[in-house]
Amino acid sequence: MIVLGVETSCDDTAAAVLADGKLASSVVSSQDEVHGPYGGIVPELASRQHVANIMAVVQAALERAGMRVGEVEGIAVTRGPGLIGSLLVGLCAAKGIALTNRIPFVGVNHLEGHLLAIFLEHPVEFPYLALLVSGGHTSLYLAERVGCYRRIGATRDDAAGEAFDKAAKMLGLGFPGGRIIDQLAKRGDSSAIRFPRALVRGGSDFSFSGLKTALREHLRREHGLGFDATAAVASRAHLPEEALTAVAASFQEAVVDMLVEPTVAAAAALGVTRVVVSGGVSANSRLRLRMVEEGKRRGLEVHFPSPRFCTDNAAMIAYAGAQRLERSERDDLSLNAAASLPL
Ligand code: KG4
Ligand code: ZN
16 A cells, blocks of 8 residues: 655654555655754744645655655544644645545554654564653553553653753754754763752653753853853853763763663563664664663663654654554544644
8 A cells, every 4th residue: 555644743844655564755854944043943933834845845755756646545644742733734735635636544643653663664573662752752652552552651841852952952052952962972971970860650750850950050050151041041162072072971871861761660560571762862872772781681672763763754654544544444534633642
């Protein structure tokens, strides 16, 4: 079955074509340059960019796959969770294409896309413990089969990606910050600063707001950097290279500890032997290394999608949607977008 995937839940405009379970094309148009100057995503600007780009991105995905729209047999589109204005652009575009070309369509939960992204590259046996770490979510799910996911734990406050982005903003590094901190941390001493590790409720929940405060306090105390209520006033130039890389590496190490510990503890408590890590933060090189090391020590099989399938993309949406389209499931054209959509 040939499935067109469409994803516009946040700040990436993406489309992909999946042909009989194999990826034929995946196009992602990033809006980083649009939101970068603001140090975070501006929802109204995100919607406008999606409107401007969506049809060109869909067209590019079809062209790269060597297909015409008439050959598409199903459309899968993210319907939530995400920014409502952004979601509506992808959903309306997908409905329009479905209606004019009489193609069946299904709405997909963005989180299910992340949880199944690994299957774009290789199969994993169920059940597995899924650690979903992105800019908006940090949760543990027990994936029992396609469509059946039990939530085991979640963040009490910030998501891990959000913590990276806020730290980068305080350090004047630009947006999104995760990848930049990842790069800087490679040159830094991760034991230079001992940031606090919050472990909550029997170990299955996460919390990152204390770490953010600890970083702010560290920068104020050790480097005299002040922050007003609305904007970070730090700039990269204020911190010598060695201090900057040490802060990045130490901060990253704390985040990684706070992700790895609850994950391996939950796997042991549930008696599962497979762990799949997904979402934008799963592109983090230190998290990948540490999770694999810890997995080896504890007899766990650990899987990560390639970085391009960790961050938002439409290939994972096409894959998740294909699971339902292939069983002849369809959604009605009255389907609405949902900013908060549980899995
Ligand atoms: O999954 P994603 O693309 O979008 C959401 O659904 O949120 O995740 C984006 C998040 C951002 O917070 C970004 O800083 C983070 O993933 N991220 C990283 C890395 N690459 C992206 N965080 C840490 N290390 C990375 N290499
Ligand atoms: Zn995502």
